[in-house]
Amino acid sequence: MTTRGLDLAARVAALDEAVEAAVGRLPAVDLEPARRALIHARERLALSPDHTVVALAGSTGSGKSSLLNAIAGEQIAETGVRRPTTGFPAAAVWGADGAAELLDWLGVDERRHLAGPAAEAATGLVLIDLPDHDSVVVEHRVRAERLLERVDLFVWVADPQKYADAALHERYLQPLATHADVVVLALNQVDRLTPAERDRCVADLRRLAAEDGLAGGTVLAVSATTGEGLDELRELLRQAASRRVAATARLVADIRAEAAQIAAACGEGVPPRIRRAARDELVTAFETAAGVGVVVDAVRRSAARRARAATGWPPTRWLARFRPDPLRRLHLDGVPERPELTRSSLPGPGAAGRAQAGNAVREYTATATAGVPQVWSLAARARARAAAATLPDALDQAVTGTRLDAERVPLWWRAVGAIQWVLLAALAAGLLWLAGLVLLTYFRLPEPTTPVWFGLPAPTVLALGGAAAGILLALGARLTGTWGARRKAARARSRLRAAVGQVADERLVRPVSEEMRALERCRAASRLAAL
Known part of the structure; x- marks a missing residue:
């Protein structure tokens, strides 16, 4: 009997990690056997590691009780012709005491401690006569099956008439296919057979065991009446008790079997990495749903x-103030202190936008879960659907919480504004000068000498030059402002895409990725435990 590869503690830890990763993804009913195996392993390891528990299991009339008495050399279990013969388990304990807590955990009340040189040679052996597994009394079968889940080594006692019984092989032996290291098949009552019949029965039992997956199990021919094969069986049990590996081997087999079931549910293929293009398409669809285009145009x-x-130009500048600010109309003219409590006035996405976003969610989830088992894919899709339900509010908060325009006024705006006022002052000065000259002429008063600039009267140059320069400067500033507005819109789009991408990552990419990481963790841990 060997434990193969990892020690038991490492296997228990690995299976525990696999179960933890599978919670909420694999059906709870599929994880329950693994949970029981973990509980059983921890409980058994905490109880008397110096004892090896061996179960004598078999059908009614197979001679289990007689075999126990023959091995022990004492009358431990009652034998008789009344069926069922064994209704309650009885235990023989070799060597000093110390197995009381273990037997209490097993639920074995009838126990006998053996002493003497023969008992000392097999110190630590606990041999239990189980109730008949085919008993017509339901309580007897329940007791037997409960003990079968907890013992360290199985000795299946079969008689020449029932060793090929389908119920024995299908219900009990085949489920132990992964436990060949801790299974012994004892063909009892061979004293009733001729040597040729005995050899044929033993060969046939080996064949059936191999078909059950127990090709590595030990098959013995024994007789509680004549003592045939008992020395070999006693030596096998003595070695199991002295090496103290049967308990570990049984627990390892349990852990490996349950881990193999979980590993199978995790599938064979490795999920592909999520394509960058899939996320980009997702973010683009979310931008449409969030109204990013409308916001960028408003910026x-x-x-x-x-x-x-x-x-x-100052004389016409005031007209622009009568036009409503597009950002203010959308309630996006500033960054609120608490975006989660603020809502924009953006129109909701239309049917086309909603359809595009929904398709992007499904497409992304399908890409991220390609090649994984359906049960894991369904878990990822369920999280994606749950996240999609909160997307509208999350996207709106992302938009309202994004700084869309610089709060600092550009220096060139200040400079151009100051020049415009200087030019307006020049215009006003020229007009006032001209008006003064007109008044002097009207009242026939002597006119002062008017300077000539650039071949024209100075007031005319001031008036015309101020107006022309102001208008031309306004036109140039307008072109520059339009170019700057486009740059600000481009920066706003970049910030909004980043904000929408963060929502996509938090609400969809991360949950789906967590499911895939859980799958990889479950697969790796379960395969490690199943080695």
């Missing part, structure tokens, strides 16, 4: 409006 128009208001 452009708002920035252009502010530029005109700051740099336009």
Whole structure:
């Protein structure tokens, strides 16, 4: 009997990790056997590691009780012709005491401690005569099956008449296919057979055991009446008790069997890495659903409006103030202190936008879960659907919480605005000068000498030059403001895409990735435990 590869503690830890990763993904009913195996392993390891528990299991009339008495050399279990013969388990304990807590955990009340040189040679052996597994009394079968889940080594006692019984092989032996190291098949009552019949029965039992997956199990021919094969069986039990590996081997077999079941549910293929293009398509669809295009256009128009208001020709500049600020109309003219409590006035996504976002969610989830078992894919899709239900509010909060325009006024706006006022002052001065000259002429008063600039009277140059320069400067500033507004819109789009991408990562990419990481963790841990 060997434990193969990892020690038991490492296997228990690995299976525990696999179960933890599978919670909420694999059906609870599929994880329950693994949980029981873990509980059983921990409980058994905490109880008397110096004892090896061996169960004599078999059908009614197979001679289990007689075999126990023959091995022990004492009358431990009652034998008789009344059926069922064994209704309650009885235990023989070799060597000093110390197995009381273990037997209490097993639920064995009838126990006998053996002493003497023969008992000392097999110190630590606990041999239990189980109730008949085919008993017509339900309570007897329940006791037997409960003990079968907890013992360290199985000795299946079969008689020449029932060793090929389908119920024995299908219900009890085949489920132990992964436990060949801790299974012994004892063909009892061979004294009733001729040597040729005995050899045929033993060969046939080996064949059936191999078909059950127990090709590595030990098959013995024994007789509680004549003592045939008992020395070999006693030596096998003595070695199991002295080496103290049967308990570990049984627990390892249990852990490996349950881990193999979970590993099978995790599938063979490795999920592909999520394509970058799939996430980009997802974010683009979310931008449409969040109304990013509308916001970016509003940023452009708002920035252009502010530029005109700051740099336009003063006599017409005030007209721009009558036009509503596009960002203010959307309640996006600032970053609120608590975006989660603020809502924009953006129109909700239309049917096309909602369909695009829904398709993107499904497409992304399908890409991320390609090649994984359906049960894990369904778990990922369930989380994606749950996340999709909260997307509208999350996207709106992402938009309202994004800084869309610079709060600092550009220096060139201030400079152009100051120049415009100087030019307006020149215009006003020229007009006032001209008006003064007109009044002097009207009242026939002597006119002062008027300077000539560039071949024209100075007031005319001031009036015309101030107006022309102001208008030309306003036109140039408008073109520059339009270019700047486009740059601000481009920066706003970049920030909004980042904010929407963060929502996509938090609400969809991360949950789906967590499911895939849980699958990989479950697969790796279960395969490690099943080695």
